[in-house]
Amino acid sequence: MGPRKLLIDAGMRLLEEEGPEALNARRLAAQIGASTMAVYTHFGGMAGLHEALMREAFVRFGDYLQQVPRTDDPITDLLALGLAYREYALTNPQCYRFMFGITGPGAAPSIGHDLTAEGTPTIMPEVNAAYEQLVAVVRRAMAAGRIRPDEPATVAGQFWSMIHGYVVLETAGVFGREGHGVIQVLAPHAINLLVGLGDQREAVEQSALGVAPTPDLAPPPAKAVRSRAARRGRRARP
Numbered sequence: 001m002g003p004r005k006l007l008i009d010a011g012m013r014l015l016e017e018e019g020p021e022a023l024n025a026r027r028l029a030a031q032i033g034a035s036t037m038a039v040y041t042h043f044g045g046m047a048g049l050h051e052a053l054m055r056e057a058f059v060r061f062g063d064y065l066q067q068v069p070r071t072d073d074p075i076t077d078l079l080a081l082g083l084a085y086r087e088y089a090l091t092n093p094q095c096y097r098f099m100f101g102i103t104g105p106g107a108a109p110s111i112g113h114d115l116t117a118e119g120t121p122t123i124m125p126e127v128n129a130a131y132e133q134l135v136a137v138v139r140r141a142m143a144a145g146r147i148r149p150d151e152p153a154t155v156a157g158q159f160w161s162m163i164h165g166y167v168v169l170e171t172a173g174v175f176g177r178e179g180h181g182v183i184q185v186l187a188p189h190a191i192n193l194l195v196g197l198g199d200q201r202e203a204v205e206q207s208a209l210g211v212a213p214t215p216d217l218a219p220p221p222a223k224a225v226r227s228r229a230a231r232r233g234r235r236a237r238p
């Protein structure tokens with residue numbers, strides 16, 4: 001494994017252990033037994049390394065979402081992707097902060113552009129590839145007649161806005177630490193959004209049974225996720 005990959009791996013570890021603000025050339029170089037010059041040689045400086053870490057973070061995120069089984073019901077799949085999104089964010093809270101710029105000044109690159117004009121959320125193909133998984137399921141829902149035909153990328157943006165906003169509030173403790181907000185806030189929000197987009201409430205509720213027939217089958221609450229992270233030797237912070 002070359003120095004570039006070693007630095008990226010070290011950066012991802014440090015990112016999750018201590019947060020985006022802990023990333024600096026001296027510490028990362030020390031992690032792989034090199035001088036700070038290695039950061040400049042392989043990335044042109046910290047800005048280039050931040051960009052590489054952002055790409056790697058979204059590749060891992062996209063791989064995680066890709067593991068969600070797809071079914072014949074696109075609404076079930078939309079809801080399942082949302083729950084997987086939440087679980088990833090709670091399991092990797094510092095990485096999630098970095099991915100979406102919820103950091104101190106200069107601790108993460110600015111990568112976004114206008115989704116409503118460009119059809120994609122960012123200038124990075126790795127980010128757009130992860131987002132396309134959501135867009136693809138939205139297209140299926142439209143083709144199946146479950147929601148009204150519209151621009152798939154912007155409709156997907158509605159779902160993304162919903163789950164991202166929920167996750168940020170949950171990690172801040174607004175919905176407690178036991179996961180009750182999934183049943184009392186997130187699920188009703190998702191159902192109301194889908195009904196507003198043209199689906200029938202009864203049909204959405206039936207599709208939801210394919211994701212979590214009972215509250216006990218909802219993704220692990222934040223408290224349990226943090227315990228699992230601790231067993232891996234990482235300290236997960238909201």
